[in-house]
Amino acid sequence: MADSTPRVLAGRYEVGELIGRGGMAEVLIGRDNRLSRRVAIKVLRADLAQDSTFQARFRREAQSAAALNHPAIVSVYDTGEDTQIASDGSEVRVPFIIMEYVEGHTVRDLLRDGAALPLDEAVEITTGVLSALDYSHHAGIIHRDIKPANVMITTAGDVKVMDFGIARAVADSAATMTQTQAVVGTAQYLSPEQARGEVVDARSDVYSTGVLLFELLTGRPPFQGDSPVAVAYQHVRENPPTPSSIAPDVPEELDRITLKSLAKDKTIRYQSAEEMRADLNAAVRGGVVGAPAVGVIAASNAAANAAQRGAPTELLSATPASTGTTSTAIPAVPEAEEVEEKRGRGWIWALAIIAVLLIGGIIWAAFLRGDGREDVAVPEVVGLTQTEAESELTEVDLVPVIQTEASSEVQEGYVISTDPEAGVVVQVGGSASGEVTVVVSAGPDAIEMPDVIDEEQADAERTVREAGLTPVIETEASADVEEGRVISTDPAPGDAVEVTADGSAPEVTLVVSAGPDSLEVPDVIGMTVEQATNALEAAGFQGYTTLVTEVNVPGYSAGEVVSIDPGVGSSAEVNQSFRIEVASGSVPVPNLEGLTQEEANSALRDAGLNGNFQQIPQDEVPAGTVWDWDPKGTVEQGTTITVYIATEPEPEPSESETTTEPPDDDGGDGDGGGEGDG
Numbered sequence: 001m002a003d004s005t006p007r008v009l010a011g012r013y014e015v016g017e018l019i020g021r022g023g024m025a026e027v028l029i030g031r032d033n034r035l036s037r038r039v040a041i042k043v044l045r046a047d048l049a050q051d052s053t054f055q056a057r058f059r060r061e062a063q064s065a066a067a068l069n070h071p072a073i074v075s076v077y078d079t080g081e082d083t084q085i086a087s088d089g090s091e092v093r094v095p096f097i098i099m100e101y102v103e104g105h106t107v108r109d110l111l112r113d114g115a116a117l118p119l120d121e122a123v124e125i126t127t128g129v130l131s132a133l134d135y136s137h138h139a140g141i142i143h144r145d146i147k148p149a150n151v152m153i154t155t156a157g158d159v160k161v162m163d164f165g166i167a168r169a170v171a172d173s174a175a176t177m178t179q180t181q182a183v184v185g186t187a188q189y190l191s192p193e194q195a196r197g198e199v200v201d202a203r204s205d206v207y208s209t210g211v212l213l214f215e216l217l218t219g220r221p222p223f224q225g226d227s228p229v230a231v232a233y234q235h236v237r238e239n240p241p242t243p244s245s246i247a248p249d250v251p252e253e254l255d256r257i258t259l260k261s262l263a264k265d266k267t268i269r270y271q272s273a274e275e276m277r278a279d280l281n282a283a284v285r286g287g288v289v290g291a292p293a294v295g296v297i298a299a300s301n302a303a304a305n306a307a308q309r310g311a312p313t314e315l316l317s318a319t320p321a322s323t324g325t326t327s328t329a330i331p332a333v334p335e336a337e338e339v340e341e342k343r344g345r346g347w348i349w350a351l352a353i354i355a356v357l358l359i360g361g362i363i364w365a366a367f368l369r370g371d372g373r374e375d376v377a378v379p380e381v382v383g384l385t386q387t388e389a390e391s392e393l394t395e396v397d398l399v400p401v402i403q404t405e406a407s408s409e410v411q412e413g414y415v416i417s418t419d420p421e422a423g424v425v426v427q428v429g430g431s432a433s434g435e436v437t438v439v440v441s442a443g444p445d446a447i448e449m450p451d452v453i454d455e456e457q458a459d460a461e462r463t464v465r466e467a468g469l470t471p472v473i474e475t476e477a478s479a480d481v482e483e484g485r486v487i488s489t490d491p492a493p494g495d496a497v498e499v500t501a502d503g504s505a506p507e508v509t510l511v512v513s514a515g516p517d518s519l520e521v522p523d524v525i526g527m528t529v530e531q532a533t534n535a536l537e538a539a540g541f542q543g544y545t546t547l548v549t550e551v552n553v554p555g556y557s558a559g560e561v562v563s564i565d566p567g568v569g570s571s572a573e574v575n576q577s578f579r580i581e582v583a584s585g586s587v588p589v590p591n592l593e594g595l596t597q598e599e600a601n602s603a604l605r606d607a608g609l610n611g612n613f614q615q616i617p618q619d620e621v622p623a624g625t626v627w628d629w630d631p632k633g634t635v636e637q638g639t640t641i642t643v644y645i646a647t648e649p650e651p652e653p654s655e656s657e658t659t660t661e662p663p664d665d666d667g668g669d670g671d672g673g674g675e676g677d678g
Contacts, residue, residue, distance in 0.1 A: 013039065024057070025042050025058065027040055028043065063383055066079070067141065071158070072160060074162040080096055081093045125153070126280060129146065134274045141164065143205050145208075146211075147208065188211065188221045188223065189208045190232060203270070206261055209276065214243055214262070217258065219246075253289045256293065259297045263300055268300045377422075381422070382415050385415070386414075386438070393436055398435070412442060418438050453493060457510070460486045465505070469508045472508065474510070477513075481513040484513065485513050490509040518571045521536075523569070524536070525563070536578070542574055551582070552586050560583045565578065588634050596624055597613050601613070609639055612643065617650060627645065630642045
């Protein structure tokens with residue numbers, strides 16, 4: 001049964017499926033289990049891991065890319081080595097690089113169908129590449145392999161330049177070319193000086209970007225051929241066509257910019273990535289473009305070609321560095337004219353004679369010296385561990401002299417530099433010591449405080465510990481920062497923290513939000529108690545208590561909040577105790593005595609009651625005013641109250657209207673009070 005346990009590098013990076021393969025390394029998708037994020041893992045191919053040359057180049061890639069922090073450059077997060085078992089059963093240390101995982105597609109994918117991109121998109125991609133190159137050039141790093149496959153467009157539309165695998169510092173570019181005698185780059189995007197094996201600088205990246213711009217505008221590179229030899233020859237000797245000759249919608253300004261970037265003579269070309277980007281931005285805005293007319297650049301190319309004739313020009317290798325195949329030697333460029341060919345042969349013979357004389361002189365000097373000394377080139381050991389560097393030097397009879405130096409950029413125990421530098425020839429044997437000073441990193445003498453502001457406490461502590469620092473947590477009330485997130489740090493982000501003498505991790509303070517100490521009371525009037533409670537919690541109140549009492553208040557239905565203490569809009573502690581009054585649904589019948597019918601009706605409506613008015617004759621109170629009402633006291637809202645309104649009493653009847661009682665039979669006067677006679 002196959003082992004389903006995922007492979008983990010450095011106890012942290014979980015390795016996933018293969019997503020890319022180059023000549024030197026494989027790229028796999030991975031996951032950083034510590035930071036819970038996807039990463040890209042670049043691993044040196046196992047069959048190359050035992051080759052010190054490839055190991056040094058792979059480490060150089062990590063150092064080059066790690067030194068660059070720009071939004072248009074794929075970031076390098078970490079490096080390390082993994083132990084693998086070789087086919088012969090031996091253990092092999094395989095280096096790896098942890099990089100930013102970029103979701104999107106390469107520009108090569110956009111151009112795969114051979115169609116040109118819209119002008120604005122082509123310019124936007126090119127300016128993004130130039131922005132990245134301008135940054136890397138200021139950092140002293142030349143990319144040397146700008147091509148569509150090395151430019152990504154993210155899902156958000158951002159440009160990302162990747163693969164600094166053959167990038168080198170400006171200071172050692174010349175030495176690299178003369179030592180390896182190999183052209184580095186991809187044939188269709190080589191600058192003329194790269195094709196000739198000459199010294200490269202930032203202007204070589206500008207040329208390759210010009211080739212990229214040409215292809216974005218037209219759908220094809222400026223030079224095409226059946227072999228890398230043919231393409232490299234055209235880069236050295238042929239004038240490129242104007243983009244508009246292939247894509248008629250390309251404006252004249254972009255023709256000029258493209259051809260200036262493709263000038264054969266480096267001094268005619270744009271002198272920096274920023275200069276070319278400025279011209280592209282001016283073209284987009286309708287401003288003045290600094291590139292000369294197309295004819296001027298064509299004339300300068302012709303002059304550059306004429307200057308090259310008569311001197312032996314050797315194209316060293318046009319095999320793309322990223323393919324991993326053996327470099328193919330490209331013969332000298334053939335001349336069209338017989339006279340020039342003879343002149344070239346004359347130079348070759350002259351140089352050959354000079355070389356023979358020089359070699360003879362060196363042999364004769366060694367014979368005369370006779371002290372057993374020999375010349376040895378210092379190997380490249382920068383980026384190796386101290387033990388590995390010492391082994392490399394002693395193998396070629398050089399004597400390593402170790403010095404340590406504090407460094408925040410090179411990991412402790414790894415070589416920062418050598419004196420003499422790699423490639424310099426020194427003498428060993430006899431009276432020559434063959435000493436090489438090896439400067440080894442002692443680690444940083446100060447650690448930069450990472451920026452963990454607004455991070456969750458756990459994440460911030462992890463980041464600080466990874467930086468070699470010890471977090472000390474303090475809490476502080478804050479209404480602006482979510483509870484549990486970092487408010488501030490001491491020292492501030494970016495400040496240097498001195499390393500302790502005993503080597504322990506220095507302490508730094510993280511101030512973490514404890515949440516607000518007071519909050520504003522929300523408006524809960526008219527809500528039910530449950531609704532009011534939810535509103536208080538939503539406002540951030542926690543652990544609070546409430547005392548609910550019923551009150552007889554007109555204008556509110558039973559259960560509605562009529563007041564809260566502390567009051568609405570006031571400031572209260574997070575765990576404040578609240579007194580909430582709710583309407584009971586009962587209301588007192590207002591005192592209506594002496595009111596007019598209109599006044600009484602209004603008072604009843606205000607109390608949430610209804611009125612039934614009846615007219616009652618009454619001589620005790622003024623007519624038209626309330627004489628009495630029923631019921632009194634407290635009643636349910638909506639109850640109908642019978643209200644008695646006094647009216648004028650009816651008048652007394654007159655004598656004429658009074659009914660006369662009939663006389664008694666005995667003839668009395670009707671008083672009924674007469675006495676009998678006897």
